[in-house]
Amino acid sequence: EVNGVCVLLSKCYSPTCTKDKPCYSLSCPRRRTLKKQTSMKTLNKNKSIGNIIIQNINQNYLNSASNDEKTLWSSSVPMEILEKLSSKEIKKQEAIYEVYVTEKNFVKSLETVRDSIIKTLAETNIIPHDIRKNFIKHVFAHVNDIYSVNKRFLDSLNDRMHPQNYIISGIGDIILKWIPFFEPFVFYIASRPYAKYLMETQRQVNPYFSRFDEDLMNSKLRHGIDSFLSQGVSRPGRYVLLVREILKSTDQKKQPKEFDCLTKSLELLNALMKRIDKASGAAQDRHDVILLKQKILFKNEFVNLGLNDEKRRIRHEGTLFRKEINTISNTGQLSNQMSSSNLSGLNSNSVNVAQNFNMNNVGDIQFYLLDNVLLFLKSKAVNKWNQHKVFQRPIPLPLLFVIPGEEMSVSLRKYIASSSLTSLSQSSKKLSLINSSVNSNAITFLYYGAKQRYQITLYGAQIAAITTLLDKIKQEQNRLIQNYNIFTLYKLSDKVFDYNNRILSLEPFDYGKKNLVLTNQGL
Structure with a gap:
């Protein structure tokens, strides 16, 4: 027999406990009921506030979209004018009209971001107060700069696109005038990697922001925050395509001045795209290095990898295993050895086995080939978070020897004459040539330093991954040799x-x- 009171089925037996003021006990049924009711009220209140916000955004969008332009130029021109034009002239007018319409839509999107999205996030508690200012500053960086330029660019197009002027002689002079002011696009696109990281982090940890973004996509806007912000990324490339299309349809003999303006505009836009590609690539590479720095955890000894250097880059990354993967059966079993015949027939089954191998936590190793060291990390889940501990001491590339296969078949001292970069690279190259005929998914790394030395053999899921890693290491070592080869012998x-x-x-x-x-x- 069990004697006692089941508090889940009865009311609280404390004399001081009331319905409005429950007692101190965490197991009090009244406390649980009150807590549940409070959470439901908060949720309903947030839903109602969210609905009001979305309704206001929808109303602002409808007000700004009340006078939409027609999509095609031909649909806005009387038929008697259209019949008198050649097909080449029609293509030119369509391209000019597309520049105007798409620019108008782009400016309207910037206004939606500024007046609806940014204002809502700044005035509500969707983003926590302590990070709100920093979040808005970086996610919507340079949006106002782009708007100020493109709004004036649109005004210039509006003056040229008069309702009574069905046929526009050209807009090359306008485009050429405003291209030098398009520099904010370079900084805007370069800021996107960090902005995407902030937004993804908020989606994972902040349900209110995630719900707000989903409501935007389900509203009359039909776009989320990412979709609005991506328009600024694709806009410079759209200018290049449209100007090229106008240039193809422009007669150089009849309109030499317009043709020259369009040619110069296309050259300036191509130069702008090169600067954008360079800046965005550098920003993405730097962002990857910062994320790597945040997740590295040293077990015993800290090693300075130089990740604070602005020029530090990740050249290659992937996953290796401490045990060999066997694909001889369809059951997905793993073994410690594999014949070369089985290795040559790796297919989709091997990928599945590799994934199962990874999911079973049998010791997968993440490697990062930087421009100065080779880094091994081991991922481990701790309290639903992945810790990335340094698996082995990072290997400086000048002291790295790597060969395909499981063992160094030739003594290393035979090929090392000095500690110079050139001799070390030549030694590694000779070892690689000796073992290049080995058909295996194994790869052996040797750290040959003055105080630190170790050798480790790891395995890849496919031979192609091992070959790619060997080529990347060789390229980086050759680059170091060229950079530090300051003597002529x-x-x-x-x-x-x-x-x-x-x-x-x-x-x-x-x-x-x-x-x-x-x-x-x-x-």
């Missing part, structure tokens, strides 16, 4: 100096024109 003599007549010292004289050589046999 030449032979002084082939016969005079040998093991019996070794050079002990050398001193230049006669203003560097001659050298005084001291050997064990004299001067």
Whole structure:
């Protein structure tokens, strides 16, 4: 028999406990009921506030979209005018009209971001107060700069696109005038990697922001925040396509000035796209390095990898395994050895086995090839968060030897004559040539330092992944050799100096024109 009170089925037996003021006990049924009711009220209140916000955004959008332009130029021109034009002239007018319409829609999207999205996030508690200012600053960076330029660019197009002027002679002079002011696009696109990271983080940890973004997509806007912000990324490339299309349809003999303006505009836009590609690539590479720095956790000894250097880059990354993957059966079993015949027939089954191998936590190793070191990390889930601990001491590339296969078949000392970068690279190249015929998904790394030395063999899911890693390492080592090869070497003599007549010292004289050589046999 069990004697006692089941508090889940009864009211609280504390004399001080009431319906409005429950007692201190965490297991009090009244406290649980009150807490549940409070959470439901908060949820309903947030839903109602969210609905009001979305309704206001919809109303603002409808007000701004009340006078929409027609999509095609031909649909806005009387038929008698259209029949008098050639097909080439119609294509030109369509391209000019598309520049105007798409620019108008782009400016309208910027106004929606500024007046609806940014204002809502700044005035509500969708984003926590302590990070709200920083979030808006970085996610919507340079939006106002782009709007101020493109709004004036649109005004210039509006003046040229007069309702009574069905046929526009050209807009090359307008485009050429405003291209030098399109520089904010470079900074805007370069800021996108960090902005996307902030938004993805908020979606994962902040349900209110995630719900707000979903409501935007389900509203009359039909776009989320990402969709609005991506328009600024694609807009410069759209200018290039449209200007090129107008240039194709422009007669150089009839409109030489317009043709020259469009040609110069296209050159300036191509130069702008090159600057954008360079800036965005550098920003993405730097962002990847920052994320890597945040997740690295050293077990014992801290090693400075130079990740604070602005020029530091991740050249290659992937996953290796501490045990070999076997694909000889469809059951997905794993073994420690694999024949070369099975390795040559890797297919989709091997990928599935590799995924199962990874999911079973049998020791997958993430590697990062930076421009200065090779880094091994081991991922481990702790309290639903992944910790990335350094698996082995990072290997500086000048001290890295890597071969395909499971063992160093040749003594390393045979090929190491000195500690210079050139000799180390040549040694690694010879070892790679010796073992290049080995058909295996294994790869062996050797750290040959003065104080730190170790050798480790890891395995890849496919031979192609091992080959790619070997090529990337070779490229980075060759790059280091070229960057640090500051001396020009030449032979002084082939016969005079040998093991019996070794050079002990050398001193230049006669203003560097001659050298005084001291050997064990004299001067």
